[in-house]
Amino acid sequence: MDTRTGLPVVGMIGGGQLARMTHQSAIALGQSLRVLATSPDDGAALVAADVHVGSHLDLAALRDFAKGCDVVTFDHEHVPGEHIRALAADGVAVYPSADALQYAQNKRLMRERLTAMGAPMPRWRPVNRIEDVRDFGDEVGWPIIGKAATGGYDGKGVWVLTGPEPAAELLAQGVELIVEEKVTLDRELAVQVARSPFGQVAAYPVVETVQEDGICVEVLAPAPGLGEEQAAEIQQLGIRIATELGVVGMLAVELFVDADGRFSVNELAMRPHNSGHWTIEGARTSQFEQHLRAVLDYPMGDTSAAAPVVVMANVLGGPDGGMPIDERLHHLFAAEPGVKVHLYGKQVRPGRKIGHVTALGHDLAQTRARAARAAHWLTYGEEPK
């Protein structure tokens, strides 16, 4: 409790853009997010008043950080489970709990748990030996996908295996590996669900995520052409996963849709997620506010969309040189006065996510074009060709 305001103190471990945007929502709720950053130059550390600098791998730093927090939560999933358990044993309210978060930290555990739940999933198998890889590939058909159970993100830790040999090297390096069938993708979807300790759940509209090289570049809300029934089915699945896994806070469920329209779970994230950035302007309650409401056990906010079509486009750092970022912003604002910009306070590096833009509208093609144009200006400093 902040005695100056009578309002709770939420601590977020990790000082990236998710903490940065959560701080914006915390301010509206009368709070000031406490941030554990690894560097004073982290995106959230540049803008928050209550910043601790330390490592999320250092239990002493975590314990010091948690002092005076009403709730501790996460901007990423890299805090070791044993540290989270140690904080909980100290009496700290940590959400999501280690028991829930393990399913976002370890893909093998997630696949096992969701298999037991009967959730739709690609065929998959944990593999320890090269023979396991060969047997699985022969069974489901090559190529297959190899995934490191832990530590992957944005396409890292994922390999397309055309035969068993490349897996040998990974296994020899000690990578905990699972293999999955390569789904013939029609598209990818995602659904955001919030859950509070009380057990209230709230699902957002299902969105389509557009990936390039394993990185999400665009989110379309709601997912175009998705039937009401299938949308409801996916929301129900998200709610069931949040409830059965005991998630508290935001849960993002990423899904594959195959050529026959069948969907299966790809990944889980238990925090605000890139596929939910559209909610800042595009939904009545942003995922960042909703995450705070959830971990604080406040009643959930309205998840309905604020416009018929919402498109979020990620802004990646472009090639070195050219127009300074501030000047790019001028051009974007002149070209698209209605597009909303979110910059994360990061140094521009080629391919690095440095921000996102959101466009609201009525027509999908037009709204997509506006968001793409704005993102292009920030990445390349020029009008799209």
Add this chain to the structure above:
Amino acid sequence: MDTRTGLPVVGMIGGGQLARMTHQSAIALGQSLRVLATSPDDGAALVAADVHVGSHLDLAALRDFAKGCDVVTFDHEHVPGEHIRALAADGVAVYPSADALQYAQNKRLMRERLTAMGAPMPRWRPVNRIEDVRDFGDEVGWPIIGKAATGGYDGKGVWVLTGPEPAAELLAQGVELIVEEKVTLDRELAVQVARSPFGQVAAYPVVETVQEDGICVEVLAPAPGLGEEQAAEIQQLGIRIATELGVVGMLAVELFVDADGRFSVNELAMRPHNSGHWTIEGARTSQFEQHLRAVLDYPMGDTSAAAPVVVMANVLGGPDGGMPIDERLHHLFAAEPGVKVHLYGKQVRPGRKIGHVTALGHDLAQTRARAARAAHWLTYGEEPK
């Protein structure tokens, strides 16, 4: 320029709720607002990373604060004009300029300037002697309004004069006084206009402001029942005032409407203003982002409304005792999951503005009721009767 991000540094003099909410918008633009607060417990100081503590009346403090800022702007109008001129002479970009801001700082100057412009205004007169007050009252009819030319806000510095005698005391105290006819009010309106140094202007929809005891308690956007032609006329007036006075940043023009539907200018404010808080969720570009865009000479953002009806209700501190503020928030969220809350980080004191709530909808009566119910929960900790 912040060398870590390549983006500009805006400094805001004053650390109240306006700076607090401007910081939220600055974060989205990749910036971190620099705040000059009078106390580390000021609303903005609780949430911003770059806080200086000092007095806005102390030129040395202002000069120190301005170092490294690309632009300096204001959360209030209490910085003396000579200090603003001194900063400008140092080469600091200060917006609005002292030449413009004087019309928001001094009601006599404002009335003179707007009279010269031919803007619609109540009959008024500067008064130095009790005889001037008597003559004016006899001419326009008693009661009349007396106003301190400088220093008033939220109903302070405004007196209803039923005869000349009470003015004698004010004049004896050395109050610089103007008198105005008492307009038979039908309602009050306001319009927000942004203007950049380049000269671009952008006007928001005209709103109705509902006052109680001289304090704005509710804003209805757009102003119900206002004809398109009159709305356009008021927006044009706002644009003309911003342009002729050389305002840079947000300008709020508060207007009286009499029983015959004639409008006249009441007050000017040159900063984000309470009558524009509805724009945070209710317009495509919030007045706080727009203020930053204007003072940075970025192109202006889209001012169109995000919903057919938007209602903002101020939250005043209620009587001492009762439910803690955090618990009130729980009840509000349970009752109204779609209402947006903004708390300013202030200690609750009876009658003090501690936050505001915003409801978006289609039906005026319903949307007003939702906003009023939410504000009531935060003020009184109980369901409205």
